[in-house]
Amino acid sequence: MKILVTGANGFVGKNLVVELKNKGYKDIFEVTRETNLFKLENYIQKCDFVFHLAGVNRPNEEQEFIQGNNIFTLKLLELLKKHQNQSPILFTSSIQALQDNPYGRSKKTCEEILFSYSEETGAKVLIYRLPNLFGKWCRPNYNSVIATFCHNIANDLEIQMNDPNIELTLGYIDDVLDEFLQALTGKESKKVNFCTLTKTYNIKLGELAEKLHSFKTTRDSLIIPSLEKELDRVLYSTYLSYLEENNFSYKLKKNTDHRGWLAEFIKSEEIGQIFISKTKPGVTRGNHWHHTKVEKFLVIQGHAVIRFRKINSSKILEYHVNGETLEVVDIPAGYTHSIENIGEEDVITLFWACEIFDPEKPDTYYVEV
Known part of the structure; x- marks a missing residue:
């Protein structure tokens, strides 16, 4: 064709x-x-x-x-x-x-x-x-408010907004492409004389600006805004496409001590947080338990043993893990737990916790396994 x-x-x-x-x-x-x-x-x-x-x-x-x-x-x-x-x-x-x-x-x-x-x-x-279209490669400061807002916010420029209560009807470029490819094969969506997009989004201008500003603050707070709604996901994708080419990366804060280091990576109000650590040979991390907080450990380099003990029991459980097997270990509530590097190289571990750490309510109690 x-x-x-x-x-x-x-x-x-x-x-x-x-x-x-x-x-x-x-x-x-x-x-x-x-x-x-x-x-x-x-x-x-x-x-x-x-x-x-x-x-x-x-x-x-x-x-x-x-x-x-x-x-x-x-x-x-x-x-x-x-x-x-x-x-x-x-x-x-x-x-x-x-x-x-x-x-x-x-x-x-x-x-x-x-x-x-x-x-x-x-x-x-x-x-x-x-309707108003948005997505990657849309020219800012032309005829798309989303392209302009994304470009300006991503590049520390002011945005102008006369009426934050104006409601926009939006079409996302991937949905447009889906419809056009359907039309190419004779399966267009049509109402009376005109064809239509089967999927559009509505949002107030002020809410749009607020969402885009929240995307920008993610690098400092590490808190990813909720992407549960499809509009939020495609807006976030669009926003990232307006970063300057020398601004695709950002550094994480490493908390370093005699054991190695630990850094927070991503936080989410909905799904908790992810962090990563490096543990030196012979070093043990942890030796604490939680009432409610649960975690997952994944060793991606080195050899380690993860130990558990229910706080009202003397029985110790051991899981030997290594970076070659990629075995996820669940950390249930009510068990004091630790991870020890038993190899000769640094252990690198990915951690997931079901909630963002709150220093005012840490739900963390130090007890030796």
Whole structure:
């Protein structure tokens, strides 16, 4: 299948082209502002499906809406008719088509041009009035509030917010791609004359800004915000894509003593925390128990023995573990426990605890195993 994509360098276009390649499509004709008319016509003679994503959003002059949106659409359809190519056309319109502004009017005109073309030729036309879109590779300070907020917050810049109570309707780029790939195989979601995204999200502007700010503070607090809701997960993914290339990493605080070191890695109000330690040969850690807190130990380097004793019993249990076997050991409540390095190299251990350590209520009582 030969697929033509106009606006291939734009936000949706870039994501669509790479996903088409992921799905095994090889004949993809990418049309950008630099594509000359000869090449465009050559593509149009061969294509089996058209994704018409090109458009002008923020021109310097209002006249550019007509040139970039309406005139280019007319030229595209003229060439399709010239070569009697009735390939289906998927067009990305906007919810702004319902608004009386220059951009909205230009999109509405494109819709009317495409509907007329479909009636005249019988070609299938799929028009999506898309909401505000977001995701990786979306240009900040252009026409996406999420792209702008993510970029500015990630890079210590101020954000502007006139009314935090404005409610946004959002579409995530991966959901758009899923829908477009369905449309490519004739399984589009359609209501009356227009196609729709089956999944959108609603959030107030102030709440959006609050979430994005919380993502930024994660590196200092180590507390990951709740990602239980799908919107939170895709927002976090989007936020990270706006980090500068020299800012992908951050250092953890190592608490070092004669035993080795220990560092906290990730904390979560919902699932507790993860930390990591290095223990020198012959050194024992632990010798404490908890009323309620439970943990998991995973040795990923070296040889160790994990010992347990129920606090009202004299019986000692031993689990010998090493970094080659990767055996997770559960630490139940009511058992004093320890881990001893019995090898000749440092032991490195991953720990998970079901709650974030609270120095005001540590639930930790020191008793020798």
